[in-house]
Amino acid sequence: MADEQKPDKAMAGMLKHKSVWPLASTGEVCPDAATLAAYFDRSLTAAEISQCELHFSACLRCQEQLAALARSEPALVATPAVEKKPMISWLWDWRWMAPVGAAVVALVFFVSYKTIYVPSGPPRGEELMAKRKTATPVPAAAEQQKSAVSIPGRSETAADAGAETKSLSVPRKEKTRSELDELQRKNVAVASESARVAQTLKDKGVRSTAGASGSVTGRAMPKPAEEEKQFAAAENRVIAQPMAPAVSGAIPPGAQAAPAQGAAEGILGAQKQDRAITVADTKAPAATAPPEGKAQEQAALKKESAAGRQDAAGARFALEAGRPSASKLRTAPVELIVMAPNSKVLWRFGSAGRIEHSRDAGKTWETQISPVQESFLSGSAPSESICWVGGSNGVLLRTTDGGENWERIPAPTKGDIISVKASDQLNVTLIGADGRTYETRDAGAHWRAR
Amino acid sequence: MPGAEKLLEAHASRIDKLFQRALASASAFGGISRTQFVNALQRSVTSRFRDSTPTRADVATYLDSLYVEDLALASACREASESAWEHFVSRFRSDLYSAARAICRHDEAAARELADSLYGELFGAGRSGSEQGTGERRSLFDYFHGRSKLSTWLRAILSQRHVDTIRASKRTESLDDEQTEQEVSAIRASASGGSESDPDRARYLSLLQLALTAALGALPPRDRLRLAYYYVQELTLAQIGRLLGEHEATASRHLDRTRRELRKQVERALRAEKQLSDAQIRLCYEYAMEEWPFDLTRALSERD
Numbered sequence: 001m002a003d004e005q006k007p008d009k010a011m012a013g014m015l016k017h018k019s020v021w022p023l024a025s026t027g028e029v030c031p032d033a034a035t036l037a038a039y040f041d042r043s044l045t046a047a048e049i050s051q052c053e054l055h056f057s058a059c060l061r062c063q064e065q066l067a068a069l070a071r072s073e074p075a076l077v078a079t080p081a082v083e084k085k086p087m088i089s090w091l092w093d094w095r096w097m098a099p100v101g102a103a104v105v106a107l108v109f110f111v112s113y114k115t116i117y118v119p120s121g122p123p124r125g126e127e128l129m130a131k132r133k134t135a136t137p138v139p140a141a142a143e144q145q146k147s148a149v150s151i152p153g154r155s156e157t158a159a160d161a162g163a164e165t166k167s168l169s170v171p172r173k174e175k176t177r178s179e180l181d182e183l184q185r186k187n188v189a190v191a192s193e194s195a196r197v198a199q200t201l202k203d204k205g206v207r208s209t210a211g212a213s214g215s216v217t218g219r220a221m222p223k224p225a226e227e228e229k230q231f232a233a234a235e236n237r238v239i240a241q242p243m244a245p246a247v248s249g250a251i252p253p254g255a256q257a258a259p260a261q262g263a264a265e266g267i268l269g270a271q272k273q274d275r276a277i278t279v280a281d282t283k284a285p286a287a288t289a290p291p292e293g294k295a296q297e298q299a300a301l302k303k304e305s306a307a308g309r310q311d312a313a314g315a316r317f318a319l320e321a322g323r324p325s326a327s328k329l330r331t332a333p334v335e336l337i338v339m340a341p342n343s344k345v346l347w348r349f350g351s352a353g354r355i356e357h358s359r360d361a362g363k364t365w366e367t368q369i370s371p372v373q374e375s376f377l378s379g380s381a382p383s384e385s386i387c388w389v390g391g392s393n394g395v396l397l398r399t400t401d402g403g404e405n406w407e408r409i410p411a412p413t414k415g416d417i418i419s420v421k422a423s424d425q426l427n428v429t430l431i432g433a434d435g436r437t438y439e440t441r442d443a444g445a446h447w448r449a450r
Numbered sequence: 451m452p453g454a455e456k457l458l459e460a461h462a463s464r465i466d467k468l469f470q471r472a473l474a475s476a477s478a479f480g481g482i483s484r485t486q487f488v489n490a491l492q493r494s495v496t497s498r499f500r501d502s503t504p505t506r507a508d509v510a511t512y513l514d515s516l517y518v519e520d521l522a523l524a525s526a527c528r529e530a531s532e533s534a535w536e537h538f539v540s541r542f543r544s545d546l547y548s549a550a551r552a553i554c555r556h557d558e559a560a561a562r563e564l565a566d567s568l569y570g571e572l573f574g575a576g577r578s579g580s581e582q583g584t585g586e587r588r589s590l591f592d593y594f595h596g597r598s599k600l601s602t603w604l605r606a607i608l609s610q611r612h613v614d615t616i617r618a619s620k621r622t623e624s625l626d627d628e629q630t631e632q633e634v635s636a637i638r639a640s641a642s643g644g645s646e647s648d649p650d651r652a653r654y655l656s657l658l659q660l661a662l663t664a665a666l667g668a669l670p671p672r673d674r675l676r677l678a679y680y681y682v683q684e685l686t687l688a689q690i691g692r693l694l695g696e697h698e699a700t701a702s703r704h705l706d707r708t709r710r711e712l713r714k715q716v717e718r719a720l721r722a723e724k725q726l727s728d729a730q731i732r733l734c735y736e737y738a739m740e741e742w743p744f745d746l747t748r749a750l751s752e753r754d
Contacts, residue, residue: 018682072548073605
């Protein structure tokens with residue numbers, strides 16, 4: 001045995017024996033069970049905690065009681081035992097897997113970049129235009145009427161859904177270039193649908209907000225500047241371009257812009273953009289027939305692009321869960337916003353466990369104390385004072401006092417929690433990144449998988 | 451301390467908000483009256499500020515920190531509300547037994563006995579008080595003041611009772627203070643019968659132990675507590691972190707730092723005060739390893 005290890009082993013052996021430990025004087029009274037419990041739940045004041053720890057550090061009885069209390073903690077008891085190592089345990093050794101994995105990822109990125117993003121053929125924007133023309137038609141207008149983009153309209157939907165708020169996010173997984181491209185293509189289809197609806201509304205005398213580009217989730221990815229410009233320009237054109245003649249009778253006058261069925265009840269906002277929630281106004285621009293021919297099309301698009309860019313500067317709305325916008329993938333990391341049924345109380349969850357709260361529909365925000373530093377992925381606020389949020393690595397938080405105190409709830413999974421749906425402070429349903437669904441009816445004391 | 455009623459007078463609107471919160475959760479078990487709730491708050495405030503004169507801000511902070519939902523349930527159970535008891539049973543009974551099993555290290559018989567006795571006391575006291583209807587009802591729930599979760603309070607009672615039972619049954623073993631001297635003497639005595647021929651073995655062991663005890667006494671309480679949790683109570687880093695309100699990685703880091711500091715202090719004391727050389731200090735450690743063998747690898751793999 002190395003000489004250096006001997007003193008440590010010797011000390012460790014001695015420390016296990018109670019005889020070496022200085023003891024409390026017999027005159028001190030041990031705290032009662034209520035104080036021990038309050039200490040365990042961190043409900044004591046700082047002065048009380050110091051006083052208690054001074055006593056505990058020298059009182060074997062109190063240490064034994066606290067140790068027993070810690071052992072009986074459901075979160076720690078329910079923690080799965082050390083996972084059985086696979087048969088070929090050396091294969092899962094991180095010491096060689098980490099550098100090899102990093103090298104593989106770097107190689108994939110390099111190859112993808114070279115093969116997919118090297119410009120060839122027509123400019124990116126024109127390519128998107130061509131793809132947009134072959135995009136699928138807009139869904140039935142009747143379905144669009146169900147959902148509202150603006151927040152005030154959402155309350156009815158929320159009421160129908162049992163005053164349940166859903167937030168939107170996707171797991172923050174890095175995407176390869178090919179996945180991004182696929183998402184871009186999907187987003188183009190969504191954007192084109194939204195543009196057609198926007199045009200329809202314009203024809204009807206209603207102006208929609210800038211959320212028509214589609215839902216916004218995912219993570220920003222770096223992109224060459226040249227393509228960024230082309231894509232941004234193309235996106236603006238896509239947003240503003242009318243797809244087809246206005247859908248007759250589809251949208252009643254004064255209706256809010258409704259991009260698609262099942263509009264989200266939560267919002268995802270860009271980090272740097274204004275988060276004020278805009279309401280569709282009823283200004284009636286002059287109706288224009290859809291331009292024909294590419295030149296006329298571009299002329300019309302130029303006109304609309306200014307308005308489109310203005311709209312784009314406002315809040316972007318998540319319209320359908322899980323349908324990311326490629327433009328959003330290129331901006332800063334997306335935050336998670338969860339809205340309470342009254343539409344005025346919002347929580348905003350950022351990176352590194354950041355939590356903010358608004359009581360005035362996002363006009364002002366105040367930071368709240370977060371007990372974790374993990375990222376958040378999904379939340380649900382069944383009332384103005386109750387909010388549940390789940391995140392990476394099995395993080396699950398709950399507040400029942402409007403966010404003044406956030407407590408960590410033992411989660412049934414150590415993986416990412418990608419969906420949270422709560423009906424009150426006790427009943428909540430989670431979906432993990434592994435696809436399993438978990439339910440609790442007692443605020444996480446017991447979980448049932450289905 | 452001014453009366454609890456007087457203390458709460460200035461917090462009527464805050465109490466209203468707390469009552470609304472309590473009422474929202476109390477709907478699950480038939481509700482609670484405002485009078486009941488305010489009485490529970492008064493008992494809680496009285497218990498908290500028994501020995502002090504709080505400011506208005508102190509009372510406000512205290513009220514806001516309360517787990518009012520659990521306080522409402524405990525108060526309703528204290529009043530022997532049938533629906534509250536049903537709710538309590540459905541919510542806490544299985545947790546009570548799980549906690550007892552964990553506390554008793556999965557000794558099923560001991561766990562059942564421990565949980566049954568507490569459950570019976572909670573259930574029986576609450577109900578017998580209402581049946582007798584004479585004088586003031588005394589219930590175990592009287593001692594719950596909402597400063598912690600009800601589940602934590604129940605587990606704290608279980609832990610306390612379990613430890614006191616063990617200590618009472620092991621009164622003749624080395625848990626009491628009087629045993630410390632006996633252990634030290636035993637160490638010294640056994641040293642003389644060791645295989646080593648060094649006549650100073652006992653002296654070295656004694657010096658090392660005394661230096662370690664002094665160094666432990668000089669540690670900040672939190673560091674000492676962390677070490678005790680790890681070595682004496684054999685808790686995991688996660689459990690230690692939970693007790694001290696820190697992440698387990700932080701607990702691990704602090705433990706390492708404390709161990710290094712402890713060793714430095716011990717060696718400094720042996721050199722400066724006892725005039726031991728480096729070689730003699732190494733001997734101290736070797737004799738200690740023989741006297742108190744510690745399988746570090748096994749301990750780490752079982753715990754962490």
